[in-house]
Amino acid sequence: MDKKEIIKKLGAMRSSDPCFGGGKIVSSVSTEPLDVALDAWRLYSDVNALDTYLFSSAQKLEKEVMEWLAGMLHGSHAAGYITTGGTESNIAALYAAKKMYPGKREVIVPDSVHYSVLKAADLMGLKVKKTGLDKNFRADVGDIEKALSKDTLAVVATAGTASLGMVDPVEEINGLCGDVFFHVDAAFGGFILPFIVGRVTDFRLDNLDSLTIDPHKMGCAPIPAGALLFRDASYLKELTVQPAYIPITSYTLSGSRSAGAVAAVWATIRCLGLEGYEKNARECLRNTSLLCRELKKVSGAGIVTEPDVNIVGVRLPDIEKTASELRKRGWGIAVNKELSCIRFAVMPHVTREVVLGFIGELKEVLN
Ligand SMILES: Cc1ncc(COP(=O)(O)O)c(C=O)c1O
Structure with missing residues (x-):
């Protein structure tokens, strides 16, 4: 294979997986590198x-x-x-x-x-x-x-x-x-x-x-x-x-x-420096609080417990079905069978808009 072909093939393979830039990956504790x-x-x-x-x-x-x-x-x-x-x-x-x-x-x-x-x-x-x-x-x-x-x-x-x-x-x-x-x-x-x-x-x-x-x-x-x-x-x-x-x-x-x-x-x-990390931490914690607050307003949904850092155990009604519907809409989520919740990591790519988008789509799925 020549170099162009190799990269083209890899690009095609990669495009079948989601990107952090899209914001909809909430099951991963990694984020987009600089x-x-x-x-x-x-x-x-x-x-x-x-x-x-x-x-x-x-x-x-x-x-x-x-x-x-x-x-x-x-x-x-x-x-x-x-x-x-x-x-x-x-x-x-x-x-x-x-x-x-x-x-x-x-x-x-x-x-x-x-x-x-x-x-x-x-x-x-x-x-x-x-x-x-x-x-x-x-x-x-x-x-x-x-x-x-x-x-x-x-x-x-x-x-x-x-x-x-x-x-x-x-x-x-x-x-x-x-x-x-x-x-x-x-x-x-x-x-x-x-x-x-x-x-x-x-x-x-x-x-x-x-x-x-x-x-x-x-x-x-x-x-x-x-x-x-x-x-x-x-x-x-x-x-x-x-x-x-x-x-x-x-x-x-x-x-x-x-x-x-x-x-x-x-x-x-x-x-990033210490200032960059502090800014990230504050933003992620703010968005975590927002997610927890909004989830409590969604009928049937909620959180397992109030988290200390930016990972939330999200309870959903009929969890496998709801998770599957959300996945169809492009959300990268994973079900934690032991705790019957999804693990939602509020990473730097999970912005306020992403959190509110998730809540909006969750309401649509549950209606
Ligand atoms: C608390 C904790 N320890 C260890 C690990 C393992 O890290 P890694 O997947 O980088 O080996 C994880 C991964 O999520 C974790 O959350």
Whole structure:
């Protein structure tokens, strides 16, 4: 195939899927990447971030990204790296915990934990102790306290749950974690919570060991781009390996890594800055409140619970049928069977107009 034909074929394939620009994708926690991030990606597309011997500029970019994230998350000594996303970060965090506390085998996770944490435990042969949620779907702290034992390796809490956008009471959980590894999965909430006054979900928690935050979610960077931060660089030392065939030290879970992702995150952060993220966060939270308010006015519809961040569990009458009607009208929605709701992520491309458009079409579908 010649180049033109290849691109034409790919264009045709791509056009069969929806675009974020159209605004109607409300089931995804990613959003449209910035052009500058895509340019940055292309510039670094042939660079392997693993090979810091050959490509030192990628290492410098990654260090700057980490310093910036650490600043936003109040981790004056925090250190970490860019991963492929929340799943890899959560696996790597538990791997670090296992290295630091060999012999301990139990991981305490509230019921709403992301499945990647369960996968991590399974991979490492750790025993999962599930704990309950309160009536607002946040972790029940009393239950965690009861589950703690001399075999507890780690406690994982979530700051912005995948289904309902709830933030576990991390300050109280932090108080229980003096002797165990404490990981906060802020894959979704990490770029929102710093802008909610009174919320402390970051390294100001004195027992927090590690935190997942995803640039490819509310960080607005192209996929794949997650980030894992530890309280300080000593955790990375625990993970360090020295390959025989190349003069580098590596502490990442993957070997070869895309420096394109690193450059794209660097570019996105530089372009938006803290002010840009704060503006996004405020707008998304405003639109989340609007969605919740409007849903309560639609007969038969509603919300599962008032979310802490910009993900809403939307209750609909005759959910499969209603969802299917909405899908026919071009809405990118997904049904959460367990909670009998749809997960509505109010991302930056989900503007006020999109929210009101959804409500309008929902009313038409239900009439
Ligand atoms: C709270 C949370 N943790 C982890 C993940 C996994 O992230 P990824 O899909 O980037 O691996 C998600 C994904 O939605 C999430 O919401």
